[in-house]
Amino acid sequence: MIHLPVVKANGRTFKANPDEAPTHDLRDEIFQLEKEGEWEVMRVPEPYMEVMTKYGRTKKIPVEKTWHHKSCGQCGHIPGYSTSIFWLNREFGLDYHDPTDQTSCTAWNYYASATSNPAAQAAVAMRNFAAAHEVGYFPLIHCGTSFGHYKEVRHALVHQHDLRRKVRDILKRLGKKLVIPEEIVHYSEWVLAMRHRIAERQVIDMSNITATVHPACHYHKLIEEDAIYDSEIYGAQRTAIVTSTLEALGITVGDYSTWYDCCGFGFRHILVSRDFSRSFSVKRKIEKMIEEVNPDITVTHDTGCVTTLDQSQFAGKAHGCKVGLPVMADSQVAALAMGAHPYKVLQLHWHNTDNKPFLEKIGIDYEQKWREFEAEVAKIKAGEKEFMTWDDAK
Amino acid sequence: MALDLSYNKYSDVSYDEKERLFEECKADDRWSHVLYGCYECGICVAACPSARFYDFSPRIIAQAAAREDVDLVYTLMNDSVWDCSQCFSCDRCPRQNSPGQIITVMREVAVRNGLQTAKKALEGYGRIIYKIMSTGSQVSPDMLQPNAFPDWGGHVGEISDNLEVWRKALPPETLHTTETGWVVDDKTIIELYLIWHMTGVMDMIESIDEGLHMILVDVMEEKLEEAGYDVTFD
Numbered sequence: 128m129i130h131l132p133v134v135k136a137n138g139r140t141f142k143a144n145p146d147e148a149p150t151h152d153l154r155d156e157i158f159q160l161e162k163e164g165e166w167e168v169m170r171v172p173e174p175y176m177e178v179m180t181k182y183g184r185t186k187k188i189p190v191e192k193t194w195h196h197k198s199c200g201q202c203g204h205i206p207g208y209s210t211s212i213f214w215l216n217r218e219f220g221l222d223y224h225d226p227t228d229q230t231s232c233t234a235w236n237y238y239a240s241a242t243s244n245p246a247a248q249a250a251v252a253m254r255n256f257a258a259a260h261e262v263g264y265f266p267l268i269h270c271g272t273s274f275g276h277y278k279e280v281r282h283a284l285v286h287q288h289d290l291r292r293k294v295r296d297i298l299k300r301l302g303k304k305l306v307i308p309e310e311i312v313h314y315s316e317w318v319l320a321m322r323h324r325i326a327e328r329q330v331i332d333m334s335n336i337t338a339t340v341h342p343a344c345h346y347h348k349l350i351e352e353d354a355i356y357d358s359e360i361y362g363a364q365r366t367a368i369v370t371s372t373l374e375a376l377g378i379t380v381g382d383y384s385t386w387y388d389c390c391g392f393g394f395r396h397i398l399v400s401r402d403f404s405r406s407f408s409v410k411r412k413i414e415k416m417i418e419e420v421n422p423d424i425t426v427t428h429d430t431g432c433v434t435t436l437d438q439s440q441f442a443g444k445a446h447g448c449k450v451g452l453p454v455m456a457d458s459q460v461a462a463l464a465m466g467a468h469p470y471k472v473l474q475l476h477w478h479n480t481d482n483k484p485f486l487e488k489i490g491i492d493y494e495q496k497w498r499e500f501e502a503e504v505a506k507i508k509a510g511e512k513e514f515m516t517w518d519d520a521k
Numbered sequence: 522m523a524l525d526l527s528y529n530k531y532s533d534v535s536y537d538e539k540e541r542l543f544e545e546c547k548a549d550d551r552w553s554h555v556l557y558g559c560y561e562c563g564i565c566v567a568a569c570p571s572a573r574f575y576d577f578s579p580r581i582i583a584q585a586a587a588r589e590d591v592d593l594v595y596t597l598m599n600d601s602v603w604d605c606s607q608c609f610s611c612d613r614c615p616r617q618n619s620p621g622q623i624i625t626v627m628r629e630v631a632v633r634n635g636l637q638t639a640k641k642a643l644e645g646y647g648r649i650i651y652k653i654m655s656t657g658s659q660v661s662p663d664m665l666q667p668n669a670f671p672d673w674g675g676h677v678g679e680i681s682d683n684l685e686v687w688r689k690a691l692p693p694e695t696l697h698t699t700e701t702g703w704v705v706d707d708k709t710i711i712e713l714y715l716i717w718h719m720t721g722v723m724d725m726i727e728s729i730d731e732g733l734h735m736i737l738v739d740v741m742e743e744k745l746e747e748a749g750y751d752v753t754f755d
Contacts, residue, residue: 197695199659202702206662206691213693225695227704230657230713238607240643241628242650242729245551247720254712275609287550297719301712344608351612389570389608396606399645401672403574403606411573441674474691479676500690507689514697515690 140362143183150352152184156285157307165291166305169256171312172265176320181352181366187310188320189267191221194259195314198270199231200430201456207474208433209269211462212314214472217517218465219324224264229255234276235431239394245283249290250297252280257303267314271429274313275345278353281311313346315368315428316355318457322375330466331489334377336423338460339416339452340369341436343429344389369428369457376464381420385411391439392431401439408435409443409450417449424453424485426460440480453482469493470500471520524576524600528592531599539595545630546586546594555622559583565611565620577604579611579620586623598627603642635728647733650726655740657713658702662688711748714741723754 145152161168171187180186193216201208216223233251237243259266268274284291284307295305318325347354347366360367360374365387370380391407393400413436416425427433437454444450455463459473469475469491475482476497486493503515512519531539546552565579566572572579582601585593602624611620631639643650653659667678680687688697695703717723718741727734738754745752 197703199653199702202696203658203660203662204665206688206696209696210691210693225693227695227706228709229703230705230709231653231659231702233653233659235659236650236653238625240646240650240729241625241632241639242643242725243722244629244720244725247716247722250716250720251713254716258709283551286554290550297716300719301715344610348609348612387568387610389606389610391570391606392608393571393606395603395642395646398649399643403571403604405672407570407574411570438670438673442672471690472692476687477680479673504683504686504690507686513689514694515692517692520692 140358141364142358143179143181143356143363145183148182148184148352150182153282153285154309157281157309160285166295166307167260169260169265169306169308171309178316178320178355179357181354181356184352186316186353186355188312188316189265190321191216191223192264193221193223193267193317194262194264195223195225196229196232196255196259196266196268196270196273197225198273198430199235200434201269205430205433205456205474205477207459207472207477208430208456210472210474211456211458211467212269214462214467214520215318215321215325215458215465218328219321224262226258226262228258232270232273232276234272235394237276238272239398245290246293246297248276249280249284249294252277253294253298253305253307254301254303256306256308257298260304260306265312266308267312267317269314269430271313271343272345272431274311275349277311278350281307282350311353313428315346315372315457318461319355319368319372322372322461325372325461325465326375326377329376329464331464331491332377333464333489335488336485337379337381337420338373339381339383339420339422339425340373340386341390341412341425341427341432342366342368342386343427343432346429369426372457372461373426376461378460381416381422383416383419385415388412390427390432390435392435394431397431397435404435405439405442408439409448412436413440413443413452414449417452422452423488424455424460424482426455426457428457437479451480453480453485454478455482463489468499468520469496471503471515476500522576526581526593526596528596531592531595534595536591539591542598542630542634543589543591543594545633546626549626549629551622551626555619555626556583556586557616557618559587559618560616562615564613564615565618568610568613569606570608570610571604571606575604577601579605579624582623582627583614583618583620594627598631599636599638602627602631603639629725632725632729640729643729647730650730651733651737654717654722654726654737656701657705657710661699661701663699707744707748711745711750714745715750715752717741718752718754
């Protein structure tokens with residue numbers, strides 16, 4: 128095996144100039160189409176925060192009045208991921224909406240099976256956006272694939288008049304208006320933009336922690352110009368997402384040679400051809416992180432990435448691979464730093480790879496915390512309460 | 522398994538039929554925005570996770586499509602496109618191609634035309650299509666069964682054993698579900714069914730899996746009728 132040295136990108140800073148960007152600013156066209164009566168643009172509600180994207184443009188991130196577009200995989204299989212996002216909003220006393228008038232973006236299925244088409248995919252997206260608009264909240268997208276796909280849909284709708292007309296007709300038959308958000312915002316962008324406020328409320332010291340970051344493909348490769356970059360992070364040569372958040376929490380982020388690689392999710396593969404997902408995830412991501420950084424945890428920001436990197440390690444262990452690296456979402460780490468309960472809020476019992484050494488290293492008595500969770504479960508089992516509430520989770 | 526690019530494998534399929542399918546790809550509105558030729562530089566292959574695991578090359582797919590090699594495109598549409606991870610790492614192409622998007626279009630054509638290889642690639646996947654199309658969320662808590670994910674270890678069994686109560690031990694009220702990721706309103710599901718109806722998606726399902734199509738039609742038509750819609754999927 129050839130061992131190449133890991134070249135740090137931090138040494139050079141890429142200075143992006145929006146006037147020299149290789150693409151048009153899509154938002155100009157979105158607002159122009161509004162002037163022409165093609166649709167209504169949902170403005171980012173004030174107050175908002177501003178961040179820089181790849182080509183030096185500014186992107187608005189709403190602080191509150193957010194409509195939480197939930198993720199199938201997060202809610203279904205790693206529910207502490209979404210719960211942590213909601214917990215952070217509640218801790219800051221922010222106004223948010225957790226809708227039941229929301230479907231999946233259906234893009235996981237689309238990328239897996241192709242049993243859909245652009246008109247259907249765009250109609251699903253615009254139905255969800257219309258639902259957000261009707262209740263007066265702005266979409267905050269939990270899933271990386273939903274985020275990437277909705278950007279693709281927005282791009283297609285701007286440039287394809289026929290598709291726009293077709294989707295407008297469909298929405299009209301559903302009794303809905305054609306409305307498009309001014310920005311497509313991923314929750315991890317909200318976490319990043321809130322990072323200093325989160326750090327101000329930090330109660331768990333994480334300065335002894337080293338982490339690796341896996342950026343989600345559909346976040347920074349699909350319509351790449353919309354991802355957050357920062358001259359302070361990797362010299363603005365890579366997206367700052369997640370890394371910026373962790374550094375604000377005092378965590379050391381280690382670099383590794385396969386940072387750009389996919390996690391191995393594969394959409395179809397993770398469900399029916401996991402030999403690929405397991406092998407790629409363990410050999411190209413987890414083993415490289417351990418060999419080159421030996422971190423305490425790896426942190427990512429998408430449904431599929433948490434799932435694949437976490438669940439694949441069980442089979443890797445059986446094959447004698449270097450595994451045993453806890454995997455969490457940035458929302459979970461941020462919530463934990465602010466004192467969220469590891470089982471009532473982060474719901475770490477839904478994760479696979481052992482995360483107890485990480486919890487121990489940051490001074491959390493995980494055995495006591497588990498007993499507290501079990502006590503809540505016992506009350507539900509005994510019929511003393513129907514559900515665990517937000518108050519119970521404090 | 523090594524990819525057979527010898528043109529022999531599908532010699533029983535007429536050139537006209539192969540060309541018809543290729544023309545269907547080219548007729549897609551996205552085609553001219555995702556294929557601009559190919560430098561043959563291999564950057565897409567270097568970035569591609571599937572290329573490290575399978576005998577798979579986004580470069581060959583982009584080249585075959587750009588050269589309009591009808592025979593080779595047909596072979597790739599059958600034997601290669603389903604290996605793609607759809608991660609779009611290949612969007613690094615200096616020619617501004619998106620091999621991943623070319624593949625998306627080729628897959629759609631394969632599904633619409635009911636190619637046997639597409640049916641084979643999606644074997645075992647029908648339950649997922651059923652879930653997303655009928656409930657509006659792709660994966661559900663009750664899918665976490667040990668026999669479905671044996672390679673994820675014993676913790677899947679633990680989740681499965683505690684599923685009902687652990688879902689109730691989630692603070693967000695929308696997550697107390699087991700059959701869907703979250704609570705989805707009936708009205709919302711009806712709107713989703715109407716979208717499937719108006720966009721011809723059910724025809725694609727029929728092409729790929731008639732049994733699944735029949736089940737979905739039964740579920741959707743009943744619910745639509747209850748909601749006062751006179752809609753059939755035939």
